[in-house]
Amino acid sequence: MKHPVSLQLSEDWYARLQAAAEQTHRSIESIVVDSLAWLFDAQPDITLQNLPHLTDVALWALVQRPLTYPVETRLRELTALSKLDALTAAEQQELSRLVERYDEYVLLRSRALLLLQERGHPIERDGQPGT
Secondary structure, rough: OOOOOOOOOOHHHHHHHHHHHHOOOOOOHHHHHHHHHHHHHOOOOOOOOHHHOHHHHHHHHHHOOOHHHHHHHHHHHHHHHHHHOOOOOHHHHHHHHHHHHHHHHHHHHHHHHHHHHOOOEEOOOOOOOOO
16 A cells, blocks of 8 residues: 655755656656665665666665665574584575575675766775775
């Protein structure tokens, strides 16, 4: 179920949203919804295919966004248990899903960095904006 929301934005914020929408050929609403999804850790559907349609700001957000704390913590726990051969079948499945999620994260992050570089942004070795 969707709920309508009305916002009062400054001219500056509206201009930023409008520019992002025009740059990505999307609606302002979809830009706002995706931004809120990032904020509340409900990642929007980001795939390798739609990365080129993201704004530079969205790509930098993807690059700089770490794995969520619970995912990273659980991945470390299960990896440590795996080294001790102490995983149950359910934990092994969970570990496999988390490793897939991590691999996808690394691939998306790498592709986002490449796109930013292709768009003229200098990239430092640590994946941060260059000077």
